Amino acid sequence: MRDAKKVLLAASLLAAASYASASGTLIYCSEGSPAGFDPGQYTAGTDFDASAETVFNRLVQFQRGATKVVPGLATKWDVSSDGLSYTFHLRSGVKFHSNDSFKPTRDFNADDVVFTFDRMLNKDNAFRKAYPTDFPYFSDMGMPDNIVKVEKVDPMTVRFQLKTVDASFLADLAMSFASIQSAEYADKLLKDGHPEWINSQPIGTGPFVFKRYQKDAQIRFVANKQYWDKAEGPKVDNLIFAITTDPSVRFQKLKAGECQVAAYPRPADVALMKADPKLHVLTQSGFNVGYLGYNVLHKPLNNLQVRQALDMSINKPAILTAVYQGQGQPAVNPMPPTQWSYNKSVKDAKFDPTKAKALLTKAGFPNGFDITLWAMPVQRPYNPNAKLMAEMIQSDWAKIGVRAKIVTYEWGEYLKRAKGGEHDAILVGWTGDNGDPDNWLNVLLGCEAVNGNNYTKWCYKPFNDLVIKGKSTANVAERTKLYTQAQVIAKQQLPLTTIAHSTVNEPTAKNVVGFKVSPFGLNSFYGVSVK
Amino acid sequence: MFSFILRRLWLLVPSILGITLLTFGLIRMIPGDPVEVMVGERTLDPALHAAALHRLGLDKPLYLQYLDYAGSLLHGNLGQSLVTRVNVWDEFTTLFPATLELAISAMLFAVVVGLLAGVVAAIKRGSLFDHGVMGLSLTGFSMPIFWLGLLLIMLFSVRLGWTPVSGRIDLAFDIPVRTGLMTVDAWLAEHNDPANFAGAFKDALAHLILPSIALGTIPMAVIARMTRSSMLEVLREDYVRTARAKGLSPARVIFIHTLRNALIPVLTVVGLQVGTLMGGAVLTETIFSWPGIGKWLIDAIQRRDYPVVQNGILMVALLVILVNFIVDILYGIANPRIRHAK
Numbered sequence: 001m002r003d004a005k006k007v008l009l010a011a012s013l014l015a016a017a018s019y020a021s022a023s024g025t026l027i028y029c030s031e032g033s034p035a036g037f038d039p040g041q042y043t044a045g046t047d048f049d050a051s052a053e054t055v056f057n058r059l060v061q062f063q064r065g066a067t068k069v070v071p072g073l074a075t076k077w078d079v080s081s082d083g084l085s086y087t088f089h090l091r092s093g094v095k096f097h098s099n100d101s102f103k104p105t106r107d108f109n110a111d112d113v114v115f116t117f118d119r120m121l122n123k124d125n126a127f128r129k130a131y132p133t134d135f136p137y138f139s140d141m142g143m144p145d146n147i148v149k150v151e152k153v154d155p156m157t158v159r160f161q162l163k164t165v166d167a168s169f170l171a172d173l174a175m176s177f178a179s180i181q182s183a184e185y186a187d188k189l190l191k192d193g194h195p196e197w198i199n200s201q202p203i204g205t206g207p208f209v210f211k212r213y214q215k216d217a218q219i220r221f222v223a224n225k226q227y228w229d230k231a232e233g234p235k236v237d238n239l240i241f242a243i244t245t246d247p248s249v250r251f252q253k254l255k256a257g258e259c260q261v262a263a264y265p266r267p268a269d270v271a272l273m274k275a276d277p278k279l280h281v282l283t284q285s286g287f288n289v290g291y292l293g294y295n296v297l298h299k300p301l302n303n304l305q306v307r308q309a310l311d312m313s314i315n316k317p318a319i320l321t322a323v324y325q326g327q328g329q330p331a332v333n334p335m336p337p338t339q340w341s342y343n344k345s346v347k348d349a350k351f352d353p354t355k356a357k358a359l360l361t362k363a364g365f366p367n368g369f370d371i372t373l374w375a376m377p378v379q380r381p382y383n384p385n386a387k388l389m390a391e392m393i394q395s396d397w398a399k400i401g402v403r404a405k406i407v408t409y410e411w412g413e414y415l416k417r418a419k420g421g422e423h424d425a426i427l428v429g430w431t432g433d434n435g436d437p438d439n440w441l442n443v444l445l446g447c448e449a450v451n452g453n454n455y456t457k458w459c460y461k462p463f464n465d466l467v468i469k470g471k472s473t474a475n476v477a478e479r480t481k482l483y484t485q486a487q488v489i490a491k492q493q494l495p496l497t498t499i500a501h502s503t504v505n506e507p508t509a510k511n512v513v514g515f516k517v518s519p520f521g522l523n524s525f526y527g528v529s530v531k
Numbered sequence: 532m533f534s535f536i537l538r539r540l541w542l543l544v545p546s547i548l549g550i551t552l553l554t555f556g557l558i559r560m561i562p563g564d565p566v567e568v569m570v571g572e573r574t575l576d577p578a579l580h581a582a583a584l585h586r587l588g589l590d591k592p593l594y595l596q597y598l599d600y601a602g603s604l605l606h607g608n609l610g611q612s613l614v615t616r617v618n619v620w621d622e623f624t625t626l627f628p629a630t631l632e633l634a635i636s637a638m639l640f641a642v643v644v645g646l647l648a649g650v651v652a653a654i655k656r657g658s659l660f661d662h663g664v665m666g667l668s669l670t671g672f673s674m675p676i677f678w679l680g681l682l683l684i685m686l687f688s689v690r691l692g693w694t695p696v697s698g699r700i701d702l703a704f705d706i707p708v709r710t711g712l713m714t715v716d717a718w719l720a721e722h723n724d725p726a727n728f729a730g731a732f733k734d735a736l737a738h739l740i741l742p743s744i745a746l747g748t749i750p751m752a753v754i755a756r757m758t759r760s761s762m763l764e765v766l767r768e769d770y771v772r773t774a775r776a777k778g779l780s781p782a783r784v785i786f787i788h789t790l791r792n793a794l795i796p797v798l799t800v801v802g803l804q805v806g807t808l809m810g811g812a813v814l815t816e817t818i819f820s821w822p823g824i825g826k827w828l829i830d831a832i833q834r835r836d837y838p839v840v841q842n843g844i845l846m847v848a849l850l851v852i853l854v855n856f857i858v859d860i861l862y863g864i865a866n867p868r869i870r871h872a873k
C-alpha cells in the first residue's frame with residue numbers, strides 16, 4: 001500500500017505540474033463518490049460515469065444521447081445465420097492509456113477482448129483468482145449462462161459463441177459493464193502483486209485518461225490526445241468531477257460558476273434553473289417507468305375486474321403534478337415512448353371512479369376490501385416521492401371503498417420481501433439498461449422474471465410467448481410486431497398500472513457546448529466543450 | 532498523575548469492547564446486506580448471492596464473525612472496505628485530516644468567539660449586549676446545521692460572492708497531498724511553486740470559513756453561555772473583590788483572577804463538544820462537500836460496508852475519549868487545586 005501511496009503522490013505531483021488554465025477545463029458537479037473504477041464490478045451510474053464513460057470503450061457503444069448501437073472498438077460485426085455466433089472485427093491503431101506504473105507496448109487487440117470476458121465468465125481465470133470479485137450486471141443480463149465461449153480468431157478478430165439466440169446481445173455489449181480492459185496491464189498488475197489496482201488506477205482506451213481520485217472530493221482526468229475517434233473525442237484538456245452530494249449545493253455551485261454541469265437537480269429547483277439567465281436546462285423524456293404492480297397471486301388482485309377498477313380510479317394527472325412537480329409524462333405502456341416498438345395505439349382507461357365502483361360491485365366487492373400498498377422508502381429517477389404517491393393512491397381508492405394500508409421497509413428489505421411476493425400492490429419502477437424492448441417487457445412481466453424483477457408475479461402464456469419469440473428473433477420489423485402485440489395484452493390484462501416516465505433534466509452553464517442527455521442516465525463528456 | 536493516566540487507560544478496555552459490540556450489532560440489525568444493496572432492483576441469483584456472501588465471510592454465524600473482527604483488531608488490522616476494496620486504515624488516514632482541519636477551525640471559532648462573548652456578557656450583565664449575545668447563542672444552538680449551512684451559502688457565496696460555495700480549494704489548483712491538511716498543503720505548494728499556485732493558501736482559508744461557522748455555531752453558543760454563567764459565579768467570589776480592592780487593573784482581574792478560575796466548567800464543555808463536532812461534521816461535510824470521515828461513515832452505513840462502519844466509528848469514539856482524556860489533564864494545568872487533590 002505504501003507503494004500505492006508513492007505512485008499516487010507521484011501522479012499528483014505530475015498533475016500539479018500540468019496545471020492548466022480554466023478555459024480548457026470542464027467541471028462536473030457529480031452526485032457521489034464511485035465505489036471503484038472497474039466497471040464490471042458495479043451496477044450504478046455514479047460508478048459508470050467515472051470509469052466506463054470516461055476511461056473505457058466497449059466493442060460497440062450507444063450513440064451519445066441516444067439508444068442506437070454504433071461501432072466502438074469493433075468497426076463491424078457479422079452474425080451467423082442461426083444467430084448464435086457474433087464475429088467482431090476490431091479497430092486497429094487504438095492506444096491504451098499509460099500511467100506511472102504502466103506503459104503499453106502494443107495497441108489494442110483480440111487478447112484484450114478475450115481477457116475482459118474470460119475474467120467475467122471463468123471462475124478459474126488467473127486474474128479473477130488473484131482478485132476475487134463479482135460481476136453482478138454481467139450476471140443479471142444472463143451472459144454467463146448464454147455465452148459458450150469467446151475466442152480469438154486472429155489478432156484483430158474475436159468470435160462470441162452463444163447457447164441461445166438473444167436479439168439484445170449486441171445492445172448488452174454496449175453496456176458499461178462490458179468495457180474493455182487491457183490484458184497487458186492485467187498481466188503486469190498480476191506480476192507486480194497488485195491486481196486490486198485495476199479498480200483504483202484504471203487503464204482503458206477511452207476519451208479521458210484517469211489522473212487522480214480523492215474520495216468524496218474530486219476525480220481528475222485529462223484528455224486522451226491519442227483518442228481514436230476524432231469527431232467524438234475529448235474537447236477539453238481537463239475534466240474534473242467535483243463530488244457534491246447535496247442537490248441544493250450542486251445548484252448553488254452551478255450558479256456561482258464553480259461547475260459547468262450538475263447532476264440530478266431537485267424537481268423543485270428546475271423552474272429556478274430555467275429562469276436563471278446564466279444556465280441552460282437540457283430536458284429529455286426519461287428512459288424509465290414508475291408503476292404500481294398488482295400481485296396477481298393474491299386475492300382479490302387475481303380478478304381482472306378488480307385490477308381494472310383499481311386502475312381507473314387512480315388520478316394520474318394529479319400524481320404528475322404533485323409527485324413529479326410537472327417533470328414527467330403519463331406512462332401508458334411499461335416502456336417509454338422513446339423505446340423502439342412502443343405501441344402508440346394503446347390507451348389508458350379513462351379516470352372514472354363511478355365506473356370503477358360499479359366494476360368492483362360486479363366483481364363481488366360492493367363494500368370494497370382491505371389491501372396493502374407498498375411505498376418505496378427511497379427516491380428513484382422514476383419515482384421522486386413514493387410515499388406521497390402512495391397517499392394519493394390510497395385516497396383515490398378510498399373513494400371506491402378500497403382500504404389501502406401503506407407499508408414500507410428499508411430499501412434492501414423492501415426489494416427482498418417484494419421479490420418474495422409479500423405485497424398486494426407495490427410502487428416500484430425501472431430504468432432501461434440497453435435500449436432493447438426485451439429489457440422492459442421480459443424483465444418486468446416475463447414468466448422467467450417471476451422470482452426476480454416481475455413484482456406482479458404475472459405469468460401469462462400468450463404474453464410470454466410473444467416476448468420469448470421477440471428475444472429469439474433477429475429481424476427488427478418482426479420483433480416490433482411481436483412487442484406491439486405484447487403491449488396490447490399487458491394493457492388488457494393490467495398486471496400493473498403504469499404511472500409516469502419522469503423527465504430527466506440536466507442543468508449546464510450557458511457556455512457548455514455539445515452536452516447531450518443520455519437516455520440511460522449516464523453522463524458523458526467526450527464531444528463536449530466550454531466556450 | 533502517572534497512576535491517574537494508567538487508570539484512565541485501563542478504562543479504555545471495556546469502552547472499546549462495548550463500542551465494538553455495539554457497532555457490530557447495530558449495523559447488522561439494519562436489514563439488507565452489502566450484496567443486496569449493491570444489486571438494488573436487479574435480479575439477484577440466490578447462488579451468486581450465497582457465493583458473494585461466502586467470499587466476504589458474511590455467511591458465518593454472527594459470533595464467529597465478531598471473533599474474526601476482534602481477532603483482526605487485536606492484530607492491528609482494520610480490514611478492507613467491502614465496497615471499494617481499500618484498507619479501512621488507509622481510507623481513514625486519507626479522509627481524517629479533512630475532518631481534523633475542519634474540527635480545529637470550527638473549535639477555534641467556537642472558543643474564541645464563545646469565550647469573548649461570554650466574558651463581555653458577564654461583565655455587562657443585564658445590558659443590551661448581554662441579552663443580544665444570549666438570544667443569539669440560543670438561536671445558534673437551535674439552528675439545524677444543514678439549514679444554517681445552506682443559508683450561509685446562499686447569502687455569502689451566491690448573493691454576495693464573498694466565499695466559495697463548497698469544497699476545500701478551487702479545483703483549478705491541483706494541490707499535491709502532503710499532510711492532508713489543505714491549508715498546510717496549499718501553503719507548501721504556494722511556497723515551493725509560486726508561479727502555479729499563487730493565491731492557493733488564501734483560497735484554502737476562504738473555503739474553511741463557512742463550514743467552520745456552520746459547524747462551530749452550536750459549540751460556540753454552548754461555550755458563550757457556560758462562560759457567562761461561570762464568570763458570574765466567580766465574579767462574586769471574595770478573592771475577586773480583594774483583587775479589585777488591591778487596585779489591580781480591571782483587565783488583570785477579569786482575565787487572570789476571574790477567567791482562569793471560571794475556565795474549569797468551560798473546559799469540560801469544550802471537551803464534550805468534540806462529540807458534538809464529530810456528529811455535526813457528518814452534516815457539515817455533506818453540505819459543504821467536505822471529504823472527511825463524516826461523509827465516509829454515512830456512505831458506509833448506506834452501503835452496509837461493515838468493516839468501514841465498525842472501525843470508522845471505533846476510531847471516532849477513540850478520538851472523543853482521547854480528547855476528553857486530554858481535557859482531564861488540562862484541568863490540572865488550569866487549576867492547581869485539582870492537581871493537588873489528585
